Amino acid sequence: MIDRWIAEATECDFKVALEVKKPKSWLKSVSAFANGIGGTLFFGIDNDRNAVGLDDAQTDAEAISRLIKERITPYPSFVLAPEREDGKDILVLSVSAGRSTPYYYKADGIMEAYIRIGNESVIAPSYALNQLILKGMHRTYDELVSEYDFKDYAFSKLRERYKAWTGNSMEEKLFDSFDMRDEHGKLTNAGALLADDSPIRHSRLFCTRWNGLDKSGGMVDALDSAEFSGSLIILLNEGVSFVKRNMKTRWKKTADSRVEMPDYCERSVFEALVNALIHRDYLILGSEVHIDIYDDRLTIYSPGGMPDGTRIQERDLSSISSTRRNPVLADIFGRLGYMERQGSGFKKITESYHAAHNYRAELEPKFYSDVTSFQVTLYNLNYGQSIDKTSISDENQLFDEQKAVVSEKNQLFETFLLGLKAKASTKETMLKLYHKFGFDAAFARADIMNLAGVTLLTGRCIDR
Template sequence: MDLSNYIGETSSYDKKVMLEVKRPKSWLKSVVAFANTNGGKIFFGIDDNDKLLGLENAKQDSEIISEIIKTKLDPIPQISLNIERIYNKDFIILSIFSGNETPYYLIDGASRIAFIRIGNESVIANSNQLKNLVLRGINKTFDSISSDIKIDRASFSKLKAVYYQKTKKDLVDSDLISFSLVDDKGYLTYAGALLADERLVYQSRIFATRWNGLDKANSRLEALDDKEYEGGLLYLLQSGEDFIKSNSKKMWKKGNEARIEYPDYPEIAIREALVNALIHRDYSEIGSEVHIDIYDDRLEIYSPGGMFDGTLIQEQNPYQISSKRRNPIIADLFSRMNLMERRGSGLKKILDNYEIQENYNETLKAEFRSTQSSFYIILKNLNYKVAIKNGDKKTAIKNGDKKTAIKEKQKALIIQFANEVEYFTINDIKELLELKSSRTRELLSLLVSDNILEAIGENKNRKYTLKDTN
């Protein structure tokens, strides 16, 4: 193993200059934290300045490590111990694998302590994190737990209406059991309670505020508008979207072929951000809620609970992040209704839909930030300090390379969508990219001419699919 590959990186491993035998907690807490989260490695023989010092007796140290883990941890996580000789020096690499018997505890005297990994630190799990570890250990998630609410106390008219609108299929009572919204004894799971018309889960709320200025205390008139919404997730999603639309603008100018629109925030980005906040938040945190804060220059959406796997979103590439769902039952149903990406690419979709806007530049890129207990999405106002005037050469968006790049990005998004569905219509693409009919037809015609798409049918019955190249 080339240890130089690990120098400077600390998010998925720790480095120890030597084995602490008298104070094993200094490294055992990392063993526990890695087992309770995504796994990791501990390197013995490397100091904090990444200097390769080596160990005097690596074989003896490895035996001590194995024995201490057996006596100090419960349950015992899966590990592997390897001795590596580099530059005539011996090093120990302790690999800890993510476990299925969580929570893993460090036995410290009369105490049992569970640690988790947050960024590059091993920290004591709080009560909510400990609950989630217990659920993971019994292969359950919060939304799969049965509540004490009988099915006859709930109605699902909103869910049934949206389900039919999005899928053209009726959602019947037996589906409530099939989709794990109701258990076999007639009680709602928490997924069912969160999707019912009524407010059955106290923390199913959104607090929304339009602030006056760039922060929460800009002047004597601090808030221009504020609302509190309580109820099922579909009601919250619609209410959140409506609040943002009513407190933002959509500018436009006349183009050569059609009107060119300049929204403060792309509608698809708003939808994805709200869905992310409502679906992936931690509902086990009593008294919590999603917050929507609109300022002059940005829109911030906060949701309780950090990344489900304990990582920090700001340390990851949002284009490549894997999907790990805190509430998989709710997420699956939203996916069936095409309200979220099945493959967990919602953050990528936000970035993509910003990039295709006419007045986008890198300073307006959406931002994602998380801690161990919170997640933030910051959408920049595309029209902040921008005066788009018809015919004004200084402020009008120029033709040329930028428009070509936007067109290519839009074509790429259509191809990506075509890979996810078998057939689609012009209206599907209009909704996906928020374009006028003329621009949508132009893009589809180009893709057909390039032998990427195939058009089937005529006029209103026309559908598109990826062309079979076999």
């Protein structure tokens, strides 16, 4: 019986006995369950899931109902059921996910809202409390009216995309039907996020191509990095461009065509970045969307977990329904052709990888989320793969690979050179030496003098 209850409970806590004198020990879980996706408390069960039983289950049941009514506000929806396990009486308290969030625990003049992090119930941080307040008001961040005036901002990128997608110019009335401004000419948060020079300063994108398999690459940690701000359309375009310039494409000939084999599926990258920008939690300040590219993988990080509070790694991707944290933004991006309104991003990400010519089962895209973050990992389809000289255009492909290695060495050296504390003229001479002699060739003092433009006269060097 207990195993069936536990299997059906999304979240659960176990209590050996009901603590009447210290009810906060279990009532905080009631608050957290109601503020989240629901959960179940088992009274008379220890942490090893053994039934120890309750001495007076009827009295405990009455106390549970009374204390919830007295200490939790608003009153949550719950079911309290008596059960027998191994001949012992236990109580099963099932708390439903609430619609009137936040649900507070109140005592001694203090009100605290709790959320679940892992298997613990903790006081909701400010951003989580704001989320719960909006949820209880049946409002979302992107539909709230901002302090910014529509007349002070341009929307050229939005207009360009609308024209390209629909073939029509964007009329002024569409800003109202898109819920981007209110009747007083104020931008909603969605409108502010889509302005060319977005005033939402924490809406930024950080991109880094790391040197190696982690963030400590040796002589040079990063081979390329960039920070982007502005309209979400700008962030999307710049992010995709950054990935494209930091990946290579192999190809091989077939009988009547050429098969391209890029490091990453562009469609998967695009879908993952759209999801990161549109579904991120904009109430979490001090955190931005990140793209991190390593030798063997690419990760896209976004602030905020799953909108419904579940963990993506515990879900069946094929059965996840569309839950939109920012429905106004999602609707606009749907109208612009960037995403489908019914929500199929996860499916597109995985299907694009499965269709890749160089896909292997171990390269399945990975999804991870917790309360504060969401991360997609896409694996480099070409990493660690030797060149098939019988199927790939032999000499051309080999030359392309060698050229790519040389290009990476050049980039590595030039990045290192920029970081040196030396005169510009010295750096210029070092760069000339590198371009002429490379890493391995020997050179003499005369070569340095010649490239530096100096001549030796009577024991002294003078500029030419």
